[in-house]
Amino acid sequence: MGELSDEMIMAYADGELAPKDRAAVEAQLATDAEARERLRVFEATRGPVAELYDETLQEPVPGHLLKLVLCDEPPRYYANTSSSGAAKQEKVRHNPIVTVLNAVGKTFISGPRLSMATAWSVLILAVAGGAGLYLNQTSGDSQQLVAVGNGQIFASGPLLRALETVPSGKKVSLGESPASALTVRVVLTFKNRHQAFCRQYNAMTSKGGYAGVACRTDAGQWRLDIHMASAGRPAMAEPSKHISPASKAATSVETAVRKIIEGDALGPAEEQTLINNNWQP
Amino acid sequence: MTDDIRQRMVELLPRLRRFAYVLTGDSDKGDDLVQETCARALSRLDQWQPGTRLDSWMFRIAQTQWFDRLRAQKVRGEMLDLETAGEVAGEDGRKITDTRLTLARVQKGIQRLPAEQKVLIALVIIDGRSYKEVADILGIPIGTVMSRLARARQNLFQYVEGDMPGNTTKKAESRRGRAE
Numbered sequence: 001m002g003e004l005s006d007e008m009i010m011a012y013a014d015g016e017l018a019p020k021d022r023a024a025v026e027a028q029l030a031t032d033a034e035a036r037e038r039l040r041v042f043e044a045t046r047g048p049v050a051e052l053y054d055e056t057l058q059e060p061v062p063g064h065l066l067k068l069v070l071c072d073e074p075p076r077y078y079a080n081t082s083s084s085g086a087a088k089q090e091k092v093r094h095n096p097i098v099t100v101l102n103a104v105g106k107t108f109i110s111g112p113r114l115s116m117a118t119a120w121s122v123l124i125l126a127v128a129g130g131a132g133l134y135l136n137q138t139s140g141d142s143q144q145l146v147a148v149g150n151g152q153i154f155a156s157g158p159l160l161r162a163l164e165t166v167p168s169g170k171k172v173s174l175g176e177s178p179a180s181a182l183t184v185r186v187v188l189t190f191k192n193r194h195q196a197f198c199r200q201y202n203a204m205t206s207k208g209g210y211a212g213v214a215c216r217t218d219a220g221q222w223r224l225d226i227h228m229a230s231a232g233r234p235a236m237a238e239p240s241k242h243i244s245p246a247s248k249a250a251t252s253v254e255t256a257v258r259k260i261i262e263g264d265a266l267g268p269a270e271e272q273t274l275i276n277n278n279w280q281p
Numbered sequence: 282m283t284d285d286i287r288q289r290m291v292e293l294l295p296r297l298r299r300f301a302y303v304l305t306g307d308s309d310k311g312d313d314l315v316q317e318t319c320a321r322a323l324s325r326l327d328q329w330q331p332g333t334r335l336d337s338w339m340f341r342i343a344q345t346q347w348f349d350r351l352r353a354q355k356v357r358g359e360m361l362d363l364e365t366a367g368e369v370a371g372e373d374g375r376k377i378t379d380t381r382l383t384l385a386r387v388q389k390g391i392q393r394l395p396a397e398q399k400v401l402i403a404l405v406i407i408d409g410r411s412y413k414e415v416a417d418i419l420g421i422p423i424g425t426v427m428s429r430l431a432r433a434r435q436n437l438f439q440y441v442e443g444d445m446p447g448n449t450t451k452k453a454e455s456r457r458g459r460a461e
Contacts, residue, residue, distance in 0.1 A: 007427040045434040
């Protein structure tokens with residue numbers, strides 16, 4: 001073997017050599033002071049440097065990153081992915097899992113600017129007949145979450161309480177008994193194109209998960225513009241063909257948010273102020 | 282399936298944050314990079330091949346995003362000069378407290394490296410990946426990984442040693458003596 005290359009010495013220091021090469025390099029290092037000096041550089045820049053960064057792994061991961069990875073994509077991301085929007089619309093169009101959508105939603109999402117109004121009409125038609133069915137089927141459990149009034153569907157009980165008072169990203173458990181256990185997490189708060197405040201939420205009950213978007217009306221109610229069965233993480237009492245994996249529901253809700261959002265999501269401070277002021281801007 | 286991947290992504294976050302911290306030299310900028318990386322990964326989950334390493338895929342996305350960002354900064358003329366970048370890196374809360382090898386000191390040295398060398402330090406030295414894995418992540422031959430990594434470490438050694446109290450800056454500026 002001729003003079004040891006830097007790469008060879010480095011690979012030796014890093015334990016990347018096969019046993020045979022390793023022995024050869026070792027033998028040469030034993031008789032070559034200059035090569036040992038070069039080795040020192042590679043040893044000094046391995047273990048001692050790596051160790052310095054160990055503690056950074058122990059730092060708590062910021063909540064907004066966890067939230068992003070676990071449950072949503074940020075609005076900035078929606079805004080930047082117009083090219084994939086078409087694909088997402090397709091998913092919604094063929095997705096049979098929408099269980100409740102306010103009929104009134106049609107008027108407020110199908111503004112002239114929205115070329116995807118077609119996709120939404122499909123959605124609305126698909127659920128217009130199904131809403132009543134859904135409510136009958138799941139009476140008991142979801143009546144705690146939703147109330148029907150004036151041909152529209154509103155949040156009630158613990159869901160209403162969560163929408164009114166819980167900051168985004170915070171998971172809260174509501175409900176008095178295990179049977180009525182409910183976990184709600186508001187994903188984000190934003191303004192829709194009509195300047196109403198809307199909140200995207202995930203809810204988990206003993207019977208299954210729901211995801212949706214609620215918008216606050218002038219009368220102070222939270223109108224559910226989309227509310228979907230999202231997943232069967234807890235045991236589903238009645239498995240239904242209308243219930244699809246969480247990812248699909250999440251995608252559909254995210255698509256819905258993307259359609260109705262105006263500007264960015266509200267920041268934590270802005271949101272907290274609204275909560276403190278009972279949602280009066 | 283998606284939930285499972287998201288869970289695994291969460292487990293990767295500490296390593297991904299460390300990687301981004303090394304590349305950007307700053308915790309906040311690093312987290313911005315991690316955020317972009319995760320958003321991009323989530324929007325392309327269908328491109329991830331089950332059975333392949335999720336961490337390699339995410340690190341590849343992260344370094345691509347970072348290089349894209351550097352390029353954009355360059356175009357907009359926002360690139361900090363290297364000395365300034367080093368100063369900024371030393372001041373993000375991790376104080377230089379003594380004469381030993383410290384995180385701040387090494388971070389400062391790493392920030393002076395060219396981008397291609399920085400990535401190799403971040404992947405091989407700090408994340409502990411093998412040459413082969415890094416070659417796969419970056420899509421370059423293993424020989425290139427080795428030659429760049431060797432130069433990166435010789436440079437880093439000089440920078441950090443030159444930064445130690447008692448050493449003249451002249452030594453730091455002597456630019457990788459026999460490394461050429």
